[in-house]
Amino acid sequence: MNALKWWWGILLAFALLGVSRTFLPLPFMNEVVIFSIYAMGCNFLIGRVGYISFGQPAYLAFGAYACAFYLFYFGTNPLVGIMVGVLGGLVVSLVIGPLFVRLRSDYFAMVNLALAVIVFYLTQKVLVDITKGDNGLWFMTRITSTPGLDLTIPGQFFIFALIVALAVCAFYKYLDDSIYGACCLATKINENKLQFLGYDNFSIRLLAFVIANTTTALAGAMYAVYLGFVSPEMASPSRAADPVIVTLLGGVGTLFGPIVGAIAYTGMKDVISKLIGNWELFIGFLLVFIMLVADQGIWGTLAPLLEKLLWRRKATLPVATKR
Amino acid sequence: MSPDKRTVVIKAEGVSKRFGTVQAVDQVDYQLYENEVAGILGSNGAGKTTFFNLLTGYYLPDEGRILYQGQDVTRMTPQQRVSLGMMRSFQLTSTFDNLSVIDNLVLAFFRAHKSASLWQLLINTCRKHRKDEKILATLASFDLERVADRLVKHLGLGEKRRMEIAMEILAEPKVLLLDEPLAGLAESEIKGVLDILRQQVGKQTILIVEHKISHVQDFLQRLIVMHEGRIIAEGGYECLQNPEVRKSYWQIDDSASESASASADAGEVS
Ligand SMILES: Nc1ncnc2c1ncn2[C@@H]1O[C@H](COP(=O)(O)OP(=O)(O)O)[C@@H](O)[C@H]1O
Numbered sequence: 001m002n003a004l005k006w007w008w009g010i011l012l013a014f015a016l017l018g019v020s021r022t023f024l025p026l027p028f029m030n031e032v033v034i035f036s037i038y039a040m041g042c043n044f045l046i047g048r049v050g051y052i053s054f055g056q057p058a059y060l061a062f063g064a065y066a067c068a069f070y071l072f073y074f075g076t077n078p079l080v081g082i083m084v085g086v087l088g089g090l091v092v093s094l095v096i097g098p099l100f101v102r103l104r105s106d107y108f109a110m111v112n113l114a115l116a117v118i119v120f121y122l123t124q125k126v127l128v129d130i131t132k133g134d135n136g137l138w139f140m141t142r143i144t145s146t147p148g149l150d151l152t153i154p155g156q157f158f159i160f161a162l163i164v165a166l167a168v169c170a171f172y173k174y175l176d177d178s179i180y181g182a183c184c185l186a187t188k189i190n191e192n193k194l195q196f197l198g199y200d201n202f203s204i205r206l207l208a209f210v211i212a213n214t215t216t217a218l219a220g221a222m223y224a225v226y227l228g229f230v231s232p233e234m235a236s237p238s239r240a241a242d243p244v245i246v247t248l249l250g251g252v253g254t255l256f257g258p259i260v261g262a263i264a265y266t267g268m269k270d271v272i273s274k275l276i277g278n279w280e281l282f283i284g285f286l287l288v289f290i291m292l293v294a295d296q297g298i299w300g301t302l303a304p305l306l307e308k309l310l311w312r313r314k315a316t317l318p319v320a321t322k323r
Numbered sequence: 324m325s326p327d328k329r330t331v332v333i334k335a336e337g338v339s340k341r342f343g344t345v346q347a348v349d350q351v352d353y354q355l356y357e358n359e360v361a362g363i364l365g366s367n368g369a370g371k372t373t374f375f376n377l378l379t380g381y382y383l384p385d386e387g388r389i390l391y392q393g394q395d396v397t398r399m400t401p402q403q404r405v406s407l408g409m410m411r412s413f414q415l416t417s418t419f420d421n422l423s424v425i426d427n428l429v430l431a432f433f434r435a436h437k438s439a440s441l442w443q444l445l446i447n448t449c450r451k452h453r454k455d456e457k458i459l460a461t462l463a464s465f466d467l468e469r470v471a472d473r474l475v476k477h478l479g480l481g482e483k484r485r486m487e488i489a490m491e492i493l494a495e496p497k498v499l500l501l502d503e504p505l506a507g508l509a510e511s512e513i514k515g516v517l518d519i520l521r522q523q524v525g526k527q528t529i530l531i532v533e534h535k536i537s538h539v540q541d542f543l544q545r546l547i548v549m550h551e552g553r554i555i556a557e558g559g560y561e562c563l564q565n566p567e568v569r570k571s572y573w574q575i576d577d578s579a580s581e582s583a584s585a586s587a588d589a590g591e592v593s
């Protein structure tokens with residue numbers, strides 16, 4: 001019963017996103033859906049394993065550049081490009097993960113930020129020959145149409161992105177329900193006890209790291225295909241807090257937090273930047289305000305209220321029918 | 324059946340542990356026999372917890388060896404010792420406060436009965452195991468049914484303690500090592516925990532650390548008394564009357580045993 005409710009909830013959420021497309025601008029919707037995927041990885045790291053990372057742009061860039069290298073130098077199929085991007089993210093997190101997940105949470109946050117700085121300079125300065133530095137790699141015209149959903153058409157890309165986001169969301173929902181998900185929550189607050197129950201904290205954390213950052217790389221590859229170009233800006237350390245902000249804004253550790261956060265953040269940015277000059281400053285204040293008023297994030301605050309509303313309605317129903 | 328003929332499960336050979344200038348455990352030799360209920364008594368700071376931590380692999384001893392069923396486990400990780408059948412509790416209750424009671428039990432049960440490979444963790448859901456008969460029976464016998472779906476952080480200390488012991492018993496270890504499982508509990512709760520432990524007598528080897536002797540009166544079959552990192556007495560309850568124990572543990576030179584247990588009761592857990 002409960003399970004059914006949840007799966008229906010996911011379908012409903014994505015149906016709503018799909019419907020929003022009819023009255024909201026397409027670029028905004030595409031941005032929101034990709035950003036949701038980006039934030040889902042971050043949300044898993046913070047909410048489940050207790051790792052805050054200020055270096056998510058690095059993994060975004062790994063995915064984006066892996067995809068871009070393929071589409072710029074080798075192939076033309078965007079689907080293959082996205083797969084290459086995911087694979088790139090997977091390999092990188094498998095290599096970096098064992099070093100990083102040994103760290104305490106605060107060091108983890110900083111070492112990831114350092115990685116983002118490294119990746120930024122690598123793509124901007126060091127590897128100019130293959131990344132074209134600040135000019136970026138442009139491959140929009142090289143991407144070929146794909147049968148079924150044509151990713152070169154923004155409207156169809158949206159449907160594709162929506163399906164991918166739904167799959168990622170359902171995957172994380174499954175993880176949350178698995179014994180592994182419980183182990184993640186357990187390692188977050190009491191690794192000693194988990195160890196003395198006979199579980200291996202290291203491998204549990206490593207897997208979480210790999211899953212989260214492969215998701216991030218997937219978002220990066222999708223950005224690359226959607227925009228048709230990548231530049232070092234993607235790994236910019238000045239954007240390092242974005243996914244963390246979106247996660248906190250939406251509600252840490254909640255299923256729909258990343259989506260709600262992405263909508264709120266992208267929406268605020270779009271609306272306010274049109275109205276005010278120093279929009280970033282304004283958003284900063286707005287964020288502080290929202291965090292103070294609703295420290296559970298938007299969805300974290302709304303969800304219990306919604307549940308109470310629905311629950312009350314259900315509770316009154318039987319009484320009504322008895323009469 | 325003399326104790327010496329029984330099988331030794333855990334054996335400590337001259338183990339020591341030092342923290343700075345404090346010799347917390349000093350050259351301790353100890354044997355735990357199969358299926359017995361043994362106790363470690365001693366006042367606060369006697370080195371009980373440290374000795375416990377050496378047995379379970381939380382600390383590496385400065386010197387000496389730990390044997391488990393004849394096998395040298397001194398350098399084994401806690402996980403490896405768990406696989407061999409040792410399970411411990413912590414002096415301060417140690418649970419997963421952000422999980423429900425039932426999920427805490429599921430985690431304890433799952434590791435003991437399935438493998439802990441990541442793949443197994445991934446393909447099994449908590450929901451499926453929440454209906455496991457053994458877990459439900461344990462919930463019932465520990466009187467935790469009412470709070471099964473509650474997050475552990477919302478439990479009272481007594482319920483938490485019961486749940487922690489439930490986790491250990493669900494994991495069915497060969498040796499159950501409990502560090503002050505009764506500390507901070509009300510009299511009625513202590514009785515509940517002891518009743519549960521009594522059901523395990525004969526099925527598992529149990530080693531309990533306790534500093535209030537009145538808690539475990541009649542329960543232990545054999546005990547040792549520790550003081551300043553060393554074992555100063557060993558045997559049945561009568562060894563508590565040994566002059567050295569009277570002096571260091573009861574802190575009296577000569578007096579009736581009534582006031583003795585009263586003064587021992589006065590001390591609380593650090
Ligand atoms: N991690 C530690 N670091 C420093 N000193 C410690 C540590 N653990 C215990 N000790 C010291 O070792 C001695 C024995 O402590 P402990 O084993 O906790 O005693 P008990 O459990 O019998 O109360 C005490 O003097 C205590 O201060």
Ligand SMILES: [Mg+2]
Nearest residue numbers: 371372373414
């Ligand atoms: Mg102690």
